[in-house]
Amino acid sequence: MAAIRILPEYLINQIAAGEVVERPASVVKELVENALDAGADMIVIDVTDGGRGLISIIDNGCGMSRIDLEKSIMRHATSKLQTDDLLNINTMGFRGEALPSIASVSDMTIDTCRMGESGLVLDCSTGRIKPSAWESGTRIRVENLFAKTPARLKFLRADRAEMMSVVEVVKRLALSRPDVGFILNNKWRFPKNQPLMERVIAVMGEDTQGRMIELDTVDSGATLRLSGFISEPTLRRASSIDQYLFVNGRIVKDKVLNTALRASYMDVMSAREFPLCALYLELPAREVDVNVHPAKTEVHFLEPARVRSFIIRTIRDALSRTMIPGMSAENFSSEKIQNNSPLFIREPENFIRGLELWGSDSKSDINYVGANENSPTGVRNDERANYHTTKSTISSGPGFHSPLQDFPLGRAIGQIGNKYIIAENASGMVIVDQHAAHERITYERLRARELKRQPLLVPAIIKLKPEEVSAIIEIREELDACGLKIDEFGDDSVAIYERPADWEMDWAAMLRAVAQEVGAHSHSSKLVEKLHLKLANYACHHSVRAGQKLDYAQMDALLRDIENTERSGQCNHGRPVYKIIKISELDSWFERV
Secondary structure (H helix, E strand, C coil): CCCCCCCCHHHHHHHHHHHHCCCHHHHHHHHHHHHHHCCCCEEEEEEEHHHCCEEEEEECCCCCCHHHHHHCCCCCCCCCCCCCCCCCCCCCCCCCCHHHHHHHCCEEEEEEECCCCCEEEEECCCCEEEEECCCCEEEEEEECCCCCCHHHHCCCCCHHHHHHHHHHHHHHHHHHCCCCEEEECCCEEECCCCCHHHHHHHHHCHHHCCCEEEEEEECCCCCCEEEEEEECCCCEECCCCCEEEEECCEECCCHHHHHHHHHHCCCCCCCCCEECEEEEEECCHHHEECCCCCCCCCCEECCHHHHHHHHHHHHHHHHHCCCCCCCCHHHCCHHHCCCCCCCCEECCHHHHHHHHHHCCCCCCCCEECCCCCCCCCCCCHHHHHHHHHHHHHHHHCCCCCCCHHHCCCCEEEEEECCCEEEEECCCEEEEEEHHHHHHHHHHHHHHHCCCCEEEEEEEEEEECCHHHHHHHHHCHHHHHHCCCEEEECCCCEEEEEEEECCCCCCHHHHHHHHHHHHHHHCCCCHHHHHHHHHHHHHHHHCCCCCCCCCCHHHHHHHHHHHHCCCCCCECCCCCECEEEEEHHHHHHHCCCC
16 A cells, blocks of 8 residues: 555645536636625626636625635635534535635636725736735636646536536526626626516526516425515426426425426426426525535535425425416315316216226216217216216306306307317406316316225235335335325334325335435435326326317306416417407407507
């Protein structure tokens, strides 16, 4: 074995730079965060050659004195950690590694001036400080990035790609502090004290205008707060590019937050699509550890399960409050679906048998709107006489001729292509996708039913690794909520005492997958996702189909049901259920101005 040697200071700094400074965007992030901690409310960033040639950061912060300037490029020297308590960090930076690490792989100079003092300039390559004409704040110039470490330089991507990474970092920083102004290359501009929604539009695009839902919720213990904006389910991206997450003002990429966001949209958006968001989580500094990664982009929560459940509950509540224009909050409730309305027809027997696995004890309350190949009205032969009587009563009764303002989705006036219901309401025309609408209604009814459990006469014993058993037991209550009652059976096995009725599944494989997810993220959503998928598939296959002809009574019944169903703006796959076209828009089409 070779003798142990103490590494030289310059090599220590270069190793640290490999952790902190991955690419030019990392330099921009570290230096801008320093400017924010210095109290700056205006930051100007200039980048040339994708950051290889020059990165310049100018701020109007408090500046540094001569003594502070000397210490600024010393390892583990920081002004942001005034005590030795690493669990009470309230600044963006705190490690004291960024400036010496950047200086070790570039040619860096710092111009600074504290109020009431003369300007100074530090050449970080020589350590010499000279007088400067700089009048206020700080300017840091980083030139020839990675020139001193050619092996790192060759791994940089093309200038354009590196520039786009810088732009993305600046966007995230701009969203983290809407009170601060940012200018990048005199092209990307974010004025200071910009309303958050305006900054969201500037960062994410014009298509977010009027399609974002505002959040601002505090948990019952008043220690967690979630605020910001999330997108309507019909506004989504093909990747997570427009998901911006912040913890106590810090930009983070956290698995707990990402999976909570995904779970929140699980029943309103396809798993292959991503919602947009700018979410700000605030909690006591002692309940989150930010000292887990040199770049400070990862955090550890003291109670990840509590944080995750709070986020899911808050977002789902916000999504359920999105209402049809004209519908009041007190009338908008899944509990008010009109199951006893004469407009609804009893479900075919095969559907009733399927619903029994979700705990339905009565067949008489299962209703259906729609038709099938053998019965145009969707009823059996022995029910047709009763149906036609109901239809006649409704068509000539007061319900059919009620004023348009009584119904947010209006009154059915026809059907196009046996796919879309055309209705008229007080403001204009409504177009409804009949399959998407009934799919959402069916799914919400299934979700409201109690999951039927199947006790096992002989417990099923699943052999696992000891660490997998520990992970499974850790989330035993979450599994129980999904109908799976389990307990330990020795050090290397678990016993299943109850399971969801009529579920044919490889439970050993499922529990191993759950254990792996718990080990990686301290929680698991796999079983919940399986349950959602089963409900969603069932709702899809047992709803009114595109191509089915409906009569006026059935169409009106479907419209009333949509009005009283939560999350009715989109189906389980995220497709829109209805579109409302105002009279004024129709007038503009035909030049009636």
